[in-house]
Amino acid sequence: MSRRGPVAKPGGSIRERCVSEQASLEILEKSGRIAAARLAGDLDIVTSESVKRELAGLVDSGHDSLVLDLSGVGFVDSSGLGALVALHRHAESQGGQFSVRAVPPQVQRLFAITRLDDLLAVES
Numbered sequence: 001m002s003r004r005g006p007v008a009k010p011g012g013s014i015r016e017r018c019v020s021e022q023a024s025l026e027i028l029e030k031s032g033r034i035a036a037a038r039l040a041g042d043l044d045i046v047t048s049e050s051v052k053r054e055l056a057g058l059v060d061s062g063h064d065s066l067v068l069d070l071s072g073v074g075f076v077d078s079s080g081l082g083a084l085v086a087l088h089r090h091a092e093s094q095g096g097q098f099s100v101r102a103v104p105p106q107v108q109r110l111f112a113i114t115r116l117d118d119l120l121a122v123e124s
Contacts, residue, residue, distance in 0.1 A: 040072030043080030064096025
């Protein structure tokens with residue numbers, strides 16, 4: 001698994017962490033109690049643990065409202081679904097909220113089949 005540290009982006013606050021060859025996670029915003037991130041690539045057995053660890057760290061550092069943009073995600077397997085459920089539970093246990101946005105149609109169908117859309121807050 002390949003990992004990259006913070007990468008300076010023009011204009012400032014966006015940082016990217018490559019969690020594997022199959023996925024990258026960008027932290028888009030960390031202000032006050034809100035954090036937003038964008039995931040690109042696959043959320044699967046190879047990437048889910050790293051993604052979960054990175055995002056749970058944001059919750060642990062006081063960002064109790066966490067939003068994950070899934071617009072760049074092409075594939076999610078059962079371990080990826082498990083990571084999303086774990087993030088939801090972790091945020092709730094800290095008095096916070098976890099939501100996803102910009103969910104691609106194929107991932108929306110998976111959420112509907114597994115009824116994950118009943119558990120997660122899904123933003124448009």
